[in-house]
Amino acid sequence: MTTDVIDFRDETFRDDFTFRNSPAGIRRFPFPFHEDRYMYAVNIEPHAPGQVGTAYEHPIDVDEHYVAEMHDRALVLERDPLRYQSLPHMTLAGWDLLELLMDAQATAYPAHFELHRDGDRWRWINRPLGIGDTFTFGDVSTLPYGPMEYITRQSQGDFCIVDQRDGNLWMDAGMVTTQADWSLDFDIGMNFMEWHGPVPLAHELGVFDRALKFLLNIRQGQPVRRLNWTMTINPRLDTSPEEYPHWGPDRTTVTPDNVGQKVHLRVELQSFWRLPRSNAIVFPIRCYLISLDELVTVPKWGRRLHRVLETLPDELAGYKGLTRYRQMTLDWLAAYDDGAPTSPGFFPDP
Amino acid sequence: MPAGGPAAAPAGAATAPAPVATPKVQAPKLAVTVTEVIDVTPMIKRFRFEPSDGAALPPFSGGAHVIVEMREGDVLRRNPYSLMSPPSQTSSYTISVRRDDQGRGGSRFLHRDVRPGHRLLISPPVNLFPIDWRARKHLLVAGGIGITPFLAQMDQHARADSAFELHLSVRERAQGAYLDELEARFGGRVHIYCDDRGERIPLDALLADQPLGTHLYVCGPAGMMEWILATARAAGWPDQSLHSERFLAPASGAPYEVTLAVAGKTIRVTEHQSMLDAIEAAGIDAPYMCRGGACGECETAVVACEGTILHNDHFLSADDKASGRKIMPCVSRFEGRSLVLQR
Numbered sequence: 001m002t003t004d005v006i007d008f009r010d011e012t013f014r015d016d017f018t019f020r021n022s023p024a025g026i027r028r029f030p031f032p033f034h035e036d037r038y039m040y041a042v043n044i045e046p047h048a049p050g051q052v053g054t055a056y057e058h059p060i061d062v063d064e065h066y067v068a069e070m071h072d073r074a075l076v077l078e079r080d081p082l083r084y085q086s087l088p089h090m091t092l093a094g095w096d097l098l099e100l101l102m103d104a105q106a107t108a109y110p111a112h113f114e115l116h117r118d119g120d121r122w123r124w125i126n127r128p129l130g131i132g133d134t135f136t137f138g139d140v141s142t143l144p145y146g147p148m149e150y151i152t153r154q155s156q157g158d159f160c161i162v163d164q165r166d167g168n169l170w171m172d173a174g175m176v177t178t179q180a181d182w183s184l185d186f187d188i189g190m191n192f193m194e195w196h197g198p199v200p201l202a203h204e205l206g207v208f209d210r211a212l213k214f215l216l217n218i219r220q221g222q223p224v225r226r227l228n229w230t231m232t233i234n235p236r237l238d239t240s241p242e243e244y245p246h247w248g249p250d251r252t253t254v255t256p257d258n259v260g261q262k263v264h265l266r267v268e269l270q271s272f273w274r275l276p277r278s279n280a281i282v283f284p285i286r287c288y289l290i291s292l293d294e295l296v297t298v299p300k301w302g303r304r305l306h307r308v309l310e311t312l313p314d315e316l317a318g319y320k321g322l323t324r325y326r327q328m329t330l331d332w333l334a335a336y337d338d339g340a341p342t343s344p345g346f347f348p349d350p
Numbered sequence: 351m352p353a354g355g356p357a358a359a360p361a362g363a364a365t366a367p368a369p370v371a372t373p374k375v376q377a378p379k380l381a382v383t384v385t386e387v388i389d390v391t392p393m394i395k396r397f398r399f400e401p402s403d404g405a406a407l408p409p410f411s412g413g414a415h416v417i418v419e420m421r422e423g424d425v426l427r428r429n430p431y432s433l434m435s436p437p438s439q440t441s442s443y444t445i446s447v448r449r450d451d452q453g454r455g456g457s458r459f460l461h462r463d464v465r466p467g468h469r470l471l472i473s474p475p476v477n478l479f480p481i482d483w484r485a486r487k488h489l490l491v492a493g494g495i496g497i498t499p500f501l502a503q504m505d506q507h508a509r510a511d512s513a514f515e516l517h518l519s520v521r522e523r524a525q526g527a528y529l530d531e532l533e534a535r536f537g538g539r540v541h542i543y544c545d546d547r548g549e550r551i552p553l554d555a556l557l558a559d560q561p562l563g564t565h566l567y568v569c570g571p572a573g574m575m576e577w578i579l580a581t582a583r584a585a586g587w588p589d590q591s592l593h594s595e596r597f598l599a600p601a602s603g604a605p606y607e608v609t610l611a612v613a614g615k616t617i618r619v620t621e622h623q624s625m626l627d628a629i630e631a632a633g634i635d636a637p638y639m640c641r642g643g644a645c646g647e648c649e650t651a652v653v654a655c656e657g658t659i660l661h662n663d664h665f666l667s668a669d670d671k672a673s674g675r676k677i678m679p680c681v682s683r684f685e686g687r688s689l690v691l692q693r
Contacts, residue, residue: 089483092510138509165482166590217639217647220408221378221474277437277506279411279480 005111008067008128014075019235021294025064029290030055031298031346032227032267036307038316044214047223047271054347055269058108059223060101061286062156067128069156069178069237076177076238077153082185083240084149086161086173093161093173094148095138096275097282101151126154148173157269157286160184162192164279169215171195172280178237178287180230180266181321186241218274218281225271230320231329232266235289254325259332260293263325265305292332298348302336309333379419379471380407382443384464390446390527394495395461396434399443402469406440412503413479413595416443417641419471420459426630429456430641432569432595433475434501438509443472446527448495453599454622478644479569479595481506486563488514491551491578493570494521497528499595500569504536515539517556519574522546553578557585569595596644596664600624600681603660609690610634611653625679629693636679636693643681650691652677657686 011018021029050056055063076083086094102124106115114125120137131154135142143150152159152175161173169192176184187195192212193203202208218224232239233250254262269286296302309322309330317326343349382399390396401407410433420427431445450457464470479499481488488507490500497518507514516539520526523544532540543549557566566587568578575594582592602622609616610629619628626648629636639647643663652659652675661671663678670676677691 092483092506163483164480213646217645219474219476219639220410276409276475277411278483279414279477 004109006062006064006066006109006128009064011065011068013068013072013235013237017234017236019065019068019289021290022064023297026290026294026297027348028054028063029295030227030267030269030288031265031295031301031304031348032229033304033308034344034346036304036342037311038308038313044224044226047225047273051347055288058104059271060104060108060155060284061269062105062109062112066156070129070154072237073153073175073177080242083177084152084175085184085188086146086148087189090148090161090163090173090278090280091140091146093163093275093278093280093282094146096278096280097159097161098147098151099137100273100275100282101155105155129154148175155284157284160283160285161275162281162283164216164281167216168192169212169281177240179240179285180232180268180287181239181241181244183241215272215281218272220274220276223271223273225269228268228270230266231322231325232264232289233262233325235264235291237287237289251321251324254328256328256332259325259329260296261291263292263329263332264289265292265295292329296333296336299336300342300349302333303338303340304342306330306333306337379473380416382407382470382472384466384468384470385442387465391525393525394446394448394527396444396446396527397460397464399445399470399472400441407443408474409440410437410475410502411477412437412481412506413499414475414477414502415479415499415640416445416475417473417638418445418456418460420456420464422455422459422463425455427454427456427459427627428630428638428641429599432479432499432502434498436505437502438505446495446498450599452602454602454624454627476639476645478640478642479567479593481567482565482591482593483510483512484563485565485591486513487561487565488512489556489560489564489566490514490516491566491568491570492516492518493574494519495527496568496570496574496595497532498569500567501528501532503567508536515541517541517543517551519543519549519551519570520545551578553581554585557582557587565591565593567593572596596642600627600641601660601662601683603683604685606684606686607688608684609688610693611690612693619683624681625677625683629679634693638680641680643678646678648678648680650677650679650693651675653690653692654688655684655686655690656688657684659684659689 011020013019047059049058055061102115105113112127116123122137123134125132140146158176158178159174160171162169163172171187171190174184193208196208233254236247239247267288271284273282275282295305309326317323381402383402384397385400386398388396415430415432417428417430431447433443434446435442435444447457447460449461481503492500500516504514504516523529529542543551566582568575579592579594605618605620607616607618608625613634615632617628617632619625626636626638626641637647639645644665646665655674659674659677660683662681665678666676
């Protein structure tokens, strides 16, 4: 077991940007490319426990950035409380999520989290954040926040809870502070087709009709997952539309000399879970960051990222916001691509 | 796919029409032991299931059902039954089963052969009849055994302190299941109508006098549900406020043959089998969820058809049914010379 005790890092995702991955943290990064060229795939697979020592080992992953990420979330919420919203009918779903996250974290990381249940009387201990609370499951007056806000202030990743009704999914609750340029405050209350409205071409291709049909039938006890990726300048978690003035200009600061420190691969591990008591679905969207300096310490990943970025269609590079620094990044990565073959699959060579 | 915006959207959609690759995993099943069988009425038995390994069952949402697998010799039957126990109770589930002597045999098997100690496999709960928690008031209307999903829902309503009323129609008081318990627990919120006393749900008056934001939920015999939903629509109730559990028992019918193109097999569907039963009996692991024509999970493409597809489901649109290109093998049948499916 590699996850019994985590050494939490003291670091920042803003201002002085002291975020770093440890050598072990680099090797567990969920690198999203399994082959040497860009290929679009709706890569949905069962969210089953994966290899030990990877981000897939446990259903809800906790890593060395946990404490710093929770601190960053608190800063965001202090300035902009609308990053968390839950419409009035979503409280039961919030309790479902609280149970899911407490249970998953306490089961996988008993050194850091404990959950004790005596009927509806629950005791939750979160050692890394110094929290110990006793409360009544289902009674909001016994917690300092609503159940969803309470537990998502203590869980890495963004969380969207969608209500299922009228053959559609409705974005009716969320905790969203580590997003790749979308706004919960804008999307709250929208249905699946509406919040995907801005995506080009995919509607016409019927992608969302099929995706919606699949999600409507997600079953209890059978979560699924997929990876998504983009790139971010500086290890900034909060790349929201609301904060664009603070991070948009960062793209102009990339130079051939600082690519390795500035340019980060940003991967989202998205999972999809049916919640039992409410019949809602939760989408945890967990963001992982890695600088290119860190990424190329795994030779396979350096070679492969160079090849994938080379074959990425221009319109997609534009859509992901990479246009301004893609060529500079390719030139920098070329030094790490000797043309040697790479092994199949995502994981580093032993 | 979830959560719009550049990184969260299906990034490659611009270049390739990508099918959603559906993971082909069937539900992990729950192993349960029957611990109690109660004769509720001469036609209805209640079964209590406890987890065989002593662990907890998952909590669920009111209105959910499970698929119960019944093995009788070589025959495997899978029938959906609504869960009626309190959704937060994880030590056991209960279902009520009305004996259907004309059916495919699942309810007869449960009534005749299943006793305490019998081990069964059930699916995790699935809810196709969920509570809409936005409603200001929940108006529940049930006929006969259609009461079962409401028993679980009412437990959730009582815990949430939501406004609700139950109107239950039964043939005769002695044949009605759970009437005394309902009246004892919920008092004036429960209204019972007995056919043999000439009592009838005062539907027009009921629908005319509800607060704004009331949602109507209906579960019972098909004719009753059609009457109630049509009356509500005619009274101006919006579709979004109408909820019904339209479970179909797969119809029996004349036997026929189906060719499965992917598997390269031709199979025979007998009189009392569904097409899905026959596909499974041929050793093919086909997707399914509700087995009642409601969820769409078992949808299959029709490759060729010389004859008539008897579409019995509630899932496909009228256009889909007319096109003859899709079929829901859980409830639909076929009459004619040959049918080839993409399965």
